[in-house]
Amino acid sequence: MDYLKSVVPSQFMADRGSxxxxxxxxxxxxxxxxxxxxxxxxxxxxxxxxIHSNGENQGAATLTLQDQMLNMQATPAQQLEREKAYDIIASLLKIPFLDEKSANNSFPRKTVRLDGSKPQNSRNDSTFTWTNVMEKNHKLPVDEDSEAKDVKRESLDQAKGFHGDPSSSAHVFRDYICGEEALKIPPSKPYRLRRPIRxxxxxxxxxYPxxxxxxxxxxxxxxxxxxKLHIPQAERTMYSAILVVPETFDTRGISK
Known part of the structure; x- marks a missing residue:
C-alpha cells in the first residue's frame, strides 16, 4: 500500500506494463x-x-428507481437553525430579502438568474433521444432469405425512428442497459434503475441486497x-488492473 502511494506513475507503468x-x-x-x-x-x-412480468401485468410495468432514500425530515429546532444559517449567508452576501424595501433606490428591483445561465429561449438545445430498449430475438431460427429481409426492414425502421414492437416475437427487451443509456430509458418501459454506490x-x-x-x-x-475499452474477456489475462478508492468512500465496502 505504501508503494502505491509513493510510486511515480511512469515507474509504476514500467513495473506493471502498459x-x-x-x-x-x-x-x-x-x-x-x-x-x-x-x-x-x-x-x-x-x-x-x-422487469420480467407475466402477461397480465406486462403492460402495467414502468421505469422505477431502486434507491435507499435519505431521511429528509427535520425537527423544528433543526429547521430554525437552517433558517438562521440562511439569514447569515444572505447578510454576508448582501442579498436583500424579498419584503425588504430599498431606501436608496426608487427604481423597481430586477430579478435575474443567480446561476448566470441565459434564458431558455436563447439557448440552442439539442434534441433529446430516448434509449432503444428493444433488440432482435436471436433465439428465433432464421434462414438466409428472412435474414436479408430483416436487414432491409431494419434499415427502413432506423430511417423512420422505429424502436421495436414489444408485441412482436422478432424483438425482445434488452436484459440490461448500462451507463448513460440507462438514464435515457422512457418512463413507460419495464425497467428498474439501480446505482450500486450512493x-x-x-x-x-x-x-437491494x-x-x-x-x-x-x-x-x-x-x-x-x-x-468502451474493447477488451474482451479472452484477452484480459494480458492486462493488470488497479482499483483507486477515494478517501470519502466507506472503507467497509472495500473488502466486498
Whole structure:
C-alpha cells in the first residue's frame, strides 16, 4: 500500500506494463481507462434491468428507481437553525430579502438568474433521444432469405425512428442497459434503475441486497471493458488492473 502511494506513475507503468487498467469508482460515475491514456472515461455508474412480468401485468410495468432514500425530515429546532444559517449567508452576501424595501433606490428591483445561465429561449438545445430498449430475438431460427429481409426492414425502421414492437416475437427487451443509456430509458418501459454506490456507500438495503449490488457493479465494469475499452474477456489475462478508492468512500465496502 505504501508503494502505491509513493510510486511515480511512469515507474509504476514500467513495473506493471502498459496494459494497465485504472478503475476509480464513485457514487455517480466511474472513471476508468488505460493508464497510458491522458483522460479516462467518465461513465454513469448505473444499470437498468428489465422487469420480467407475466402477461397480465406486462403492460402495467414502468421505469422505477431502486434507491435507499435519505431521511429528509427535520425537527423544528433543526429547521430554525437552517433558517438562521440562511439569514447569515444572505447578510454576508448582501442579498436583500424579498419584503425588504430599498431606501436608496426608487427604481423597481430586477430579478435575474443567480446561476448566470441565459434564458431558455436563447439557448440552442439539442434534441433529446430516448434509449432503444428493444433488440432482435436471436433465439428465433432464421434462414438466409428472412435474414436479408430483416436487414432491409431494419434499415427502413432506423430511417423512420422505429424502436421495436414489444408485441412482436422478432424483438425482445434488452436484459440490461448500462451507463448513460440507462438514464435515457422512457418512463413507460419495464425497467428498474439501480446505482450500486450512493453517497460513498454501497447502496445496500432490504430491497437491494449485497449480492445484487456486487453483481450489478461487475456487470457495469464488464460492459465498459467490452464496449468502451474493447477488451474482451479472452484477452484480459494480458492486462493488470488497479482499483483507486477515494478517501470519502466507506472503507467497509472495500473488502466486498
Amino acid at each position: 496494459n494497465l487498467v485504472v478503475i476509480i469508482p464513485g457514487s455517480a460515475n466511474v472513471r476508468i481507462g488505460l493508464a497510458a491514456q491522458q483522460v479516462p472515461l467518465n461513465i454513469p455508474q448505473c444499470i437498468a434491468r428489465h 453517497r460513498g456507500h454501497l447502496n445496500i438495503s432490504q430491497q 449485497l449480492q445484487q449490488v456486487c453483481e450489478d457493479m461487475a456487470t457495469i465494469w464488464d460492459w465498459i471493458l467490452n464496449d
